[in-house]
Amino acid sequence: MDIIDLSWWQLSIGFLILIIPAAILWWFKTGLNKQLAIATIRMTLQLLFVGYYLEYLFEYDSAWVNTAWIMIMVVVADFATIDRSDLNRTWSLILPIFGATFFGIILINLFFLELVIQLRTFLEAQYAIPITGMVLGNCLRSNVIGINDFYYNLKDNKERYQFFLACGATRNEALYPFFRQALQKSANPTLASMATIGLVSLPGMMTGQILSGSSPMTAIQYQIMIMLAIFSGTILSVYLAILFSNRFVFFESDMIDPSIFKKS
Numbered sequence: 001m002d003i004i005d006l007s008w009w010q011l012s013i014g015f016l017i018l019i020i021p022a023a024i025l026w027w028f029k030t031g032l033n034k035q036l037a038i039a040t041i042r043m044t045l046q047l048l049f050v051g052y053y054l055e056y057l058f059e060y061d062s063a064w065v066n067t068a069w070i071m072i073m074v075v076v077a078d079f080a081t082i083d084r085s086d087l088n089r090t091w092s093l094i095l096p097i098f099g100a101t102f103f104g105i106i107l108i109n110l111f112f113l114e115l116v117i118q119l120r121t122f123l124e125a126q127y128a129i130p131i132t133g134m135v136l137g138n139c140l141r142s143n144v145i146g147i148n149d150f151y152y153n154l155k156d157n158k159e160r161y162q163f164f165l166a167c168g169a170t171r172n173e174a175l176y177p178f179f180r181q182a183l184q185k186s187a188n189p190t191l192a193s194m195a196t197i198g199l200v201s202l203p204g205m206m207t208g209q210i211l212s213g214s215s216p217m218t219a220i221q222y223q224i225m226i227m228l229a230i231f232s233g234t235i236l237s238v239y240l241a242i243l244f245s246n247r248f249v250f251f252e253s254d255m256i257d258p259s260i261f262k263k264s
Contacts, residue, residue, distance in 0.1 A: 015040070054129065063123045070109075070132050074102045077140045081241075085148040087260050092248035097147070100240030101139060108135055108233040112225060134226060135233040138190060142234035143241055146186030150242050151249075154178050155261060171246075171254045179242060186238045190231050197227065 018040065025032045057069065078098040082089055113119050113128055154161055154175070164174035249257045 054125075057129060058125045061121065061125045063121070066123045066125050066128050069129065070105065071102065073132065073136055074098060074105060077101060077136055077143075081140055081143045081147065084144040085151070086262055087147070087151065088262055090249075090257075090260055092257065093245055093260055096244035096248055097143070097241045100244045101136070101143070101237050104139065104233055104237035104240055105132060105136055107236065108229050112229045116225060131226065131229065135229050138230045139234050139237040142186040142190065142238050145189070146182040146238035147241060147245075149185045150178055150182035151256070151260065153181060154256060165254055171250065174254075175246065182242060183235065183238060187231075187235060190234055194227055194231065197223070 018036070022033055022036060025036065057065065075098065078094060078101060079089065081097055081101075082093050087093060109123070109128060109132060113123065113131065117127060119127055157178075161174050161178070165171070249260050251257060
């Protein structure tokens with residue numbers, strides 16, 4: 001099955017559809033049209049850059065280069081996680097969250113790419129880069145939800161946490177209910193997607209494979225694998241991010257460092 005190539009002219013026509021949401025946002029004076037324009041320009045330039053870079057990456061296909069690119073992706077996701085969680089960029093958060101995300105991504109990649117798919121070469125770019133991107137994108141979303149909920153829930157319920165400590169609980173025991181709620185909230189979006197996938201929506205990877213000529217059954221097999229990787233990666237990264245960062249953001253008195261929070 002041949003792929004229908006899009007010309008740059010056809011792609012430029014596609015941007016015209018933005019007139020509709022832009023008009024709605026303008027009519028209701030949301031003030032979001034400037035953000036829409038910036039986001040659209042950034043998206044286009046970033047994807048064009050990545051597209052040209054990936055062509056080189058796929059052709060060169062070095063495990064070392066692929067790993068370096070994955071590390072860059074994790075670094076960007078690290079800062080985005082902290083910023084969107086409404087926390088300050090302190091080293092007590094940057095390093096633990098980077099370590100947690102990188103470890104989680106590498107573990108998921110080694111399991112699914114090398115054990116399940118069994119790539120022809122180690123971290124083969126054609127598979128490693130797009131699959132890592134999908135898993136990491138979902139990890140970013142879940143990390144934002146989980147980390148924000150954990151630390152701000154702890155801040156808003158400081159007396160409850162101190163009460164647990166006063167009753168003789170260890171720090172980990174006192175943090176357990178906050179940890180549990182953060183994991184629940186971060187897992188819910190992915191669980192909702194898993195429960196409705198195929199009936200409500202056809203996900204991006206499956207659609208892309210079908211458009212590229214793969215059989216629907218092959219696309220379904222890959223999509224099932226991707227959803228397993230995404231859910232495992234998101235829970236693991238959230239768990240490790242909170243676990244690792246907790247070792248750096250608490251004083252010896254078991255009180256949390258207030259400098260990680262942005263001033264309201």
